[in-house]
Amino acid sequence: IERTFSIIKPDAVRRNLIGKIIAIFEENGLRPIALKKIHMTRAQAEGFYAVHKERPFFGELVEQMIASPVVVQVLEGENAILKNREIMGATNPANAAEGTIRKLFALSVGENSVHGSDAPETAAEEIRFFFNDDELVG
Ligand code: GTP
Numbered sequence: 001i002e003r004t005f006s007i008i009k010p011d012a013v014r015r016n017l018i019g020k021i022i023a024i025f026e027e028n029g030l031r032p033i034a035l036k037k038i039h040m041t042r043a044q045a046e047g048f049y050a051v052h053k054e055r056p057f058f059g060e061l062v063e064q065m066i067a068s069p070v071v072v073q074v075l076e077g078e079n080a081i082l083k084n085r086e087i088m089g090a091t092n093p094a095n096a097a098e099g100t101i102r103k104l105f106a107l108s109v110g111e112n113s114v115h116g117s118d119a120p121e122t123a124a125e126e127i128r129f130f131f132n133d134d135e136l137v138g
């Protein structure tokens, strides 16, 4: 059993897609073991995406992430990290496979509805960034 970190991004929360997205996770064997709705501060968004800070889209990405609330979650299941990436689909919705969350809901490469950790190390780091151990109730 593995854990991964997920964000339902502002574009999806604004369009009332929280329930639909969580249903897709649950239908695919990913159980939310911690979740909360937060409005990220600029410092949180810049810290979370620090790895991208030299990229040309960094400023726009931060603005999009702090524009309105998000839902942060820890998902647990078999191969949760890879499975979540598969369910999310490609970063650019134009390249996302049929049936993926980004194919179904994303508006653009920036407003692409969800974030998911890409490896065990980043999953652990990202979970710690938003949750204390006592909030994980698997
Ligand atoms: P995450 O799960 O969000 O990390 O997506 P990813 O791993 O598929 O993409 P990556 O880590 O390369 O980029 C992080 C986020 O930056 C993406 O989800 C996009 O929202 C955003 N992003 C990436 N490329 C672009 C771009 O060219 N323009 C804009 N505006 N945003 C981008």
Ligand code: MG
Residues within 6 Å of the ligand: 116, 118
């Ligand atoms: Mg990434």
